[in-house]
Amino acid sequence: MNIYDISEKAGVSIATVSRVINGNAKVSEKTRQKILAIIEETGYTPNAFARGLGLNTMKTIGILCADCSDAYLASAIYHFERELRSHDYDVILCCTGYEQANKEKYLNLLMSKHVDAVILAGSNFIDTGSDPDSNSYIRDAAGEIPVIILNGFVDLPGVYCVLSDDQESVYSVTASLLEQGATSPLFLSRSDSYSGLQKKKGFIRALKENGMKDGEKRVLSTPGTIEENTELLLKKAAAGLVFDAVICSEDELAIAALKYAKQAGRLVPKDLSIVGFNNSKMSLCCEPELTTIDNRLSYACASAVDLLMKVMAGEDVPGKLLISSNLVVRGTTKALK
Amino acid sequence: MNIYDISEKAGVSIATVSRVINGNAKVSEKTRQKILAIIEETGYTPNAFARGLGLNTMKTIGILCADCSDAYLASAIYHFERELRSHDYDVILCCTGYEQANKEKYLNLLMSKHVDAVILAGSNFIDTGSDPDSNSYIRDAAGEIPVIILNGFVDLPGVYCVLSDDQESVYSVTASLLEQGATSPLFLSRSDSYSGLQKKKGFIRALKENGMKDGEKRVLSTPGTIEENTELLLKKAAAGLVFDAVICSEDELAIAALKYAKQAGRLVPKDLSIVGFNNSKMSLCCEPELTTIDNRLSYACASAVDLLMKVMAGEDVPGKLLISSNLVVRGTTKALK
DNA sequence: AATATGAATGTAAGCGTTTACATTACATGA
DNA sequence: TCATGTAATGTAAACGCTTACATTCATATT
Numbered sequence: 154m155n156i157y158d159i160s161e162k163a164g165v166s167i168a169t170v171s172r173v174i175n176g177n178a179k180v181s182e183k184t185r186q187k188i189l190a191i192i193e194e195t196g197y198t199p200n201a202f203a204r205g206l207g208l209n210t211m212k213t214i215g216i217l218c219a220d221c222s223d224a225y226l227a228s229a230i231y232h233f234e235r236e237l238r239s240h241d242y243d244v245i246l247c248c249t250g251y252e253q254a255n256k257e258k259y260l261n262l263l264m265s266k267h268v269d270a271v272i273l274a275g276s277n278f279i280d281t282g283s284d285p286d287s288n289s290y291i292r293d294a295a296g297e298i299p300v301i302i303l304n305g306f307v308d309l310p311g312v313y314c315v316l317s318d319d320q321e322s323v324y325s326v327t328a329s330l331l332e333q334g335a336t337s338p339l340f341l342s343r344s345d346s347y348s349g350l351q352k353k354k355g356f357i358r359a360l361k362e363n364g365m366k367d368g369e370k371r372v373l374s375t376p377g378t379i380e381e382n383t384e385l386l387l388k389k390a391a392a393g394l395v396f397d398a399v400i401c402s403e404d405e406l407a408i409a410a411l412k413y414a415k416q417a418g419r420l421v422p423k424d425l426s427i428v429g430f431n432n433s434k435m436s437l438c439c440e441p442e443l444t445t446i447d448n449r450l451s452y453a454c455a456s457a458v459d460l461l462m463k464v465m466a467g468e469d470v471p472g473k474l475l476i477s478s479n480l481v482v483r484g485t486t487k488a489l490k
Numbered sequence: 491m492n493i494y495d496i497s498e499k500a501g502v503s504i505a506t507v508s509r510v511i512n513g514n515a516k517v518s519e520k521t522r523q524k525i526l527a528i529i530e531e532t533g534y535t536p537n538a539f540a541r542g543l544g545l546n547t548m549k550t551i552g553i554l555c556a557d558c559s560d561a562y563l564a565s566a567i568y569h570f571e572r573e574l575r576s577h578d579y580d581v582i583l584c585c586t587g588y589e590q591a592n593k594e595k596y597l598n599l600l601m602s603k604h605v606d607a608v609i610l611a612g613s614n615f616i617d618t619g620s621d622p623d624s625n626s627y628i629r630d631a632a633g634e635i636p637v638i639i640l641n642g643f644v645d646l647p648g649v650y651c652v653l654s655d656d657q658e659s660v661y662s663v664t665a666s667l668l669e670q671g672a673t674s675p676l677f678l679s680r681s682d683s684y685s686g687l688q689k690k691k692g693f694i695r696a697l698k699e700n701g702m703k704d705g706e707k708r709v710l711s712t713p714g715t716i717e718e719n720t721e722l723l724l725k726k727a728a729a730g731l732v733f734d735a736v737i738c739s740e741d742e743l744a745i746a747a748l749k750y751a752k753q754a755g756r757l758v759p760k761d762l763s764i765v766g767f768n769n770s771k772m773s774l775c776c777e778p779e780l781t782t783i784d785n786r787l788s789y790a791c792a793s794a795v796d797l798l799m800k801v802m803a804g805e806d807v808p809g810k811l812l813i814s815s816n817l818v819v820r821g822t823t824k825a826l827k
Numbered sequence: 828a829a830t831a832t833g834a835a836t837g838t839a840a841g842c843g844t845t846t847a848c849a850t851t852a853c854a855t856g857a
Numbered sequence: 858t859c860a861t862g863t864a865a866t867g868t869a870a871a872c873g874c875t876t877a878c879a880t881t882c883a884t885a886t887t
Contacts, residue, residue: 155843166867171845178846181865198602202548203843205539206872211603213582220568224771227564231557234585243603245550246583248571265535266580379774408775415777434561437716438745438775440752492873503837508875515876518835540873543842 154197162195163188174199205267213243214461215263218274219251224433225403225450229274229303232454240462242269251277257290270298270461276305276316276347299464301457305347306473313464315457315474317448319348322478323355323400326428326446329489330398331363335426338398340372341382341406349374352402352430371396375406382409383416390417397425404429404436407443411485427485441484448478491534499532500525511536542604550580551798552600555611556588561770562740562787566611566640569791577799579606588614594627607635607798613642613653613684636801638794642684643810650801652794652811654785656685659815660692660737663765663783666826667735668700672763675735677709678719678743686711689739689767708733712743719746720753727754734762741766741773744780748822764822778821785815 156174160167165184172178173188180188191197205211214237218226234244247263249255256278263271271294279302280287288307294300295311306314323340330338340356342349357368365371373389375382386409390396401407407429411421419425421441429436432447453476463470482489497504502521509515510525517525528534542548551574555563571581584600586592593615600608608631616639617624625644631637632648643651660677667675677693679686694705702708710726712719723746727733738744744766748758756762758778766773769784790813800807819826 157843167844168846168868169866172866175845179864179866184865200543200843201603202539202542202546203872204845206537206543206843206874207845209539209872211539216583221558221571222561222565222568224559224561224564227561228559230583231559231585234558234583235587238584243599244583246553246567246571246581247575248568250572262580266538405771412777434742435772435775438772440749440777494873504874505838505876506836509836512875516834516836521835537873540842541875543844543873544875546842 154195155200159188159191159195159197162191209267210269211243211267212241213245213266213268215245215247215266215268215271216274217247217249217256217259217263217271217278219249219277221246221248224435225431226274228433228450229454232451233272233274233458236455236458240458260290260294264294264297268298270301270465272301272303272457272461273305274303276302276349277344278302279305279307279347281345281347281350299461301461303453303457308472310472313457313460313470313472313474315453315460315476316348317453317476317478319351319448319478320355320358322446322448322480323352324359325355326480326489327356327359327400328362330400330426330428330486331359333426333487333489335398337396338371338400339394339396340400340402341410342372342374342402343376343406345374349402356400379405379409379412382406383412386410386413387416398427399425400428402430404431404433404443404445407445407485408435408439411439411443422484422486426487429485432481436481436483444483444486444489445481446478447481449476452476491532492537496525496528496532496534499528546604547606548580548604549578550582550603550605552582552584552603552605552608553611554584554586554593554596554600554608554615556586556614558583558585561772562768563611565770565787566791569788570609570611570795573792573795577795597627597631601631601634605635607638607802609638609640609794609798610642611640613639613686614681615639616642616644616684618682618684618687636798638798640790640794645809647809650794650797650807650809650811652790652797652813653685654790654813654815656688656785656815657692657695659783659785659817660689660767661696662692663817663826664693664696664735664737665699667737667763667765667823668696670763670824670826672735674733675708675737676731676733677737677739678747679709679711679739680713680743682711686739693737716742716746716749719743720749723747723750724753735764736762737765739767741768741770741780741782744782744822745772745776748776748780759821759823763824766822769818773818773820781820781823781826782818783815784818786813789813 156167156170160170169180170188172180173185216230216233221227221230237244247259249259292309295309300312302314304316306316327338342353353372360368375385399410407427410427414421414425421427429443429445432445436443436445456474460470493504493507497507507525509517510522553567553570558564558567574581584596586596629646632646637649639651641653643653664675679690690709697705712722736747744764747764751758751762758764766780766782769782773780773782793811797807
């Protein structure tokens with residue numbers, strides 16, 4: 154069943170059929186109805202490949218992420234997918250599995266499939282090192298199609314970044330904690346990704362403004378599982394590290410902090426305050442439930458798709474869109490403003 | 491840059507170039523090397539649309555799920571994607587958002603994109619009701635391309651089901667709990683999906699074999715959030731429902747049970763045993779950590795992809811593949827065999 | 828030396844669309 | 858009635874590949 158069959162049944166040329174399918178050229182109302190009826194009746198769907206060949210687009214967006222089973226990224230993908238589909242775009246998903254080499258490889262693969270744009274979900278796609286050419290693979294892609302980055306920033310033409318104001322939110326919660334009497338806060342971070350770095354900066358800035366010069370020393374960078382990080386805190390404390398507040402770059406780290414507190418016999422939030430990040434489901438699984446920073450992911454994703462649609466429509470849009478976060482106060486801190 | 495450019499540079503015909511790209515016909519080693527070198531040098535990639543048109547396949551698998559931000563499905567998708575990509579297949583992702591109408595709509599959409607096969611991730615795609623034609627949308631799809639179902643079973647030609655032995659695993663843990671002295675177990679289930687039903691059956695069977703005829707009455711079906719389910723248990727207990735063990739169809743329900751226990755002042759696992767399902771990250775976030783059933787998702791996904799490759803290679807494979815589960819004993823039950 | 832054989836390569840016809848350009852049909856005004 | 862403009866439709870080329878079939882070429886066989 155192809156466009157010739159339809160045109161024959163309708164007694165018109167294939168061009169006319171194509172025109173009613175694409176709805177971008179004038180066709181008399183009578184023939185349009187007739188063709189539509191036949192399409193409906195036969196259940197004909199245009200061949201996507203041929204369409205792609207002719208139009209050089211398949212209405213498909215590529216999403217690249219490290220690991221779509223990560224709660225945060227999974228959520229982002231869900232929102233992206235639903236939002237994009239409402240605009241009639243498909244989603245090709247690509248997970249790098251945190252393998253460095255896959256970033257460039259899969260980005261190129263997506264390009265070769267002629268996706269109309271690509272979304273890099275997660276700040277790990279940005280190299281924060283000093284090599285000026287480290288993000289060149291992004292630049293190359295952006296030269297051909299729009300590139301959207303979620304929670305990462307790089308200033309390149311054709312790259313549009315949507316990020317939460319991580320630095321500000323960590324700064325602000327740290328400042329509140331200090332104001333409330335905390336004297337030795339700790340910052341737990343998963344990695345030195347772009348957003349991890351921003352959060353760290355916010356933490357250090359808050360400390361500095363409160364006369365604490367040793368900010369850098371109060372930052373613990375650690376990958377590792379919940380269990381490993383619980384161990385790590387126990388060890389650090391045993392080794393003499395003092396802390397009465399832990400601000401984390403992810404909820405999972407905060408869970409580890411909470412487990413540490415249980416095992417060390419410290420009372421939360423009386424002796425120790427804990428703040429997570431992302432307002433994930435995990436933050437509701439523990440006792441007490443986590444105070445956490447909600448970076449309004451679904452709003453960020455919707456904004457990103459909005460922005461993308463504008464870019465593809467040829468509109469002029471800024472290369473950076475900042476989304477403000479909300480602090481969700483629960484049981485691992487005293488009341489916070 | 492197209493195949494003509496390459497053929498020209500190499501001084502051969504486009505057929506020869508095509509042959510070395512596809513590697514399925516004889517080309518002299520000398521010309522092959524020459525062409526390969528030119529392809530490498532120019533960075534040429536064949537146009538995927540034209541390729542699709544010619545071959546009528548795009549090496550793409552569609553994955554349909556209700557909600558890719560659900561921890562379990564997210565994990566499944568991750569494993570599927572990586573496994574499929576290692577076989578050089580792309581993944582188009584489609585989330586129905588639990589909307590009934592989207593199941594058929596998106597399945598058809600995937601078909602119209604000429605995916606080579608489709609994976610239905612999650613048992614919610616199977617209608618367990620009595621309408622004999624309720625799964626006809628699956629049959630229609632399976633008439634054209636292979637359909638893989640994860641954790642659901644329906645006996646139709648062209649449909650291949652990979653499922654964990656949910657009934658057996660719930661039966662077995664329930665039996666162990668009873669043997670250990672539990673007298674009034676409860677089963678918490680999210681929904682009457684195919685796999686939910688199997689789990690329920692296992693629970694009821696274990697009860698019956700231990701002389702308890704009121705199995706059905708000891709099953710609580712509940713959607714709802716952690717908070718709502720905590721409330722539900724508090725209310726039921728207040729209304730006189732007695733239970734000393736809770737077996738859940740998902741870890742999240744077990745978290746609710748744990749929260750109920752905390753609020754009701756019941757000791758876990760001394761007064762109350764709790765068993766979750768899926769061995770998700772959530773099961774590690776609480777105190778004590780959850781005893782849970784690990785249905786070996788990554789193995790199931792790998793097996794499913796294996797099976798799919800065989801189907802597409804024309805091999806004869808069974809329509810049902812059962813994956814055995816493992817019980818992971820942690821802190822919410824006493825030692826279990 | 829003539830011929831058969833088979834490997835390597837080329838030719839050209841699809842695959843199913845879109846769309847620029849050509850054509851037709853029809854209404855309008857002179 | 859005829860030229861003119863416009864709306865509706867048709868024709869055919871293009872998109873970039875795959876592949877059946879045709880051709881060439883080198884080698885082996887007689």
